Amino acid sequence: MEGPKIIFEIPIFGGIPVTETIVNSWIVIVFIAFLCKFLTWKMQKVPKGKQVLAEKLVLMINGLVEQTMGKDKMRFAPYIGALFVYSATCSLSSLVGLRPPTADLNTTLGWALVTFAMVQYNSIRSHGILGYLKGFLSPTPVMLPMNIVSEAVNPISMSFRHFGNIAAGTVITSLLYGALAAASTVILGWIPNTFISTIPILQLGLPALLSIYFDLFSSCLQAFIFCMLTMVFVANAID
């Protein structure tokens, strides 16, 4: 299994590699930007059609943030919303044949590190630097190494969970495609025409069933889990 291809290099600092992940992220960002603009185009007091979708999405995320973090932390709603839409769309981009950016550890690790930074920043901001440091000594000073490890491990576990699920989906799907291609050759191998005998006929239809789980369900679920964890960690850090 290969990682993302390098599409081109920016010729500064000795060449910055721009991978498939980054390019696909840009495509996703442009798509989301158009989607947002389209859904909120000419909004009216009495909602109609696409506006209902936009309102439903915002209300859902607002409700989720309010429920999980509390009414006083509604300022995080746009970030959580952005993260959710971004993550879900990135994972779902595999449906149109793109390599999902979330199948690259760098993407999920980047997001998890942002969550980590938010947690540390908000913890210091609401408890003061002393209170923040004291938190590592609770309930007893003996727990200090444990607390540090549990804090430091968060971004790793978050990023690997998300990356692993999506990447595994891609891996399993490609394994399945390979297996189905081999099976097709076995079935059609007796036909002397080499063109017909190499048609991977079994690849038609069957992977779609797996795709329902790995692409549709897993994409939305992982986006939800990632946002949920971010909300819980940040809310805990503030309270």
Added chain:
Amino acid sequence: MPGETMPFVSVDVWSLIMTWGNLIILYFIVKKLLFKPVNKMLQDRENEIQKTIDDANTSRDEAHKLEEEYKKHLENAKEEAGEIVKTAQQKAQVRSEEIIRNAQQQASMIMKKADEQIEKERISALEQTKGEISEIAVMIAEKVVKKDLTNDDHERMIEEIIDNLDK
């Protein structure tokens, strides 16, 4: 190099930095293009609904107040009407009594006048009768006595006869 592939699991600093950049860009896109307009719209709608409800409440309160006022007015009007009827009745009573009294007065006056007239007539008739009777009496007396009476006797006799008549 372009065309090369990255390892399946790797941490690449440039990719991380670009991911952060992308995330920040997307955050602002979602915030400005989705959350801001939708939240504003939701808030506007909420405000409008609140305003409508408030207006409706105010209108209802006003209507209640007006209703109370009208009820009071109506009651007052009823009272006034009753009073007006009452005063009118009283006035009519007074007036009718006055009219009746006047009528009675006039009637009694007429009666009195008539009585007086009757009395006068009676007296004058009496006088006349008196004269006639006295003449008749004189004639009778002359015939009876066949002689002239003195004037004094004459008078006395007449008086006597009249007095007897009166009784």
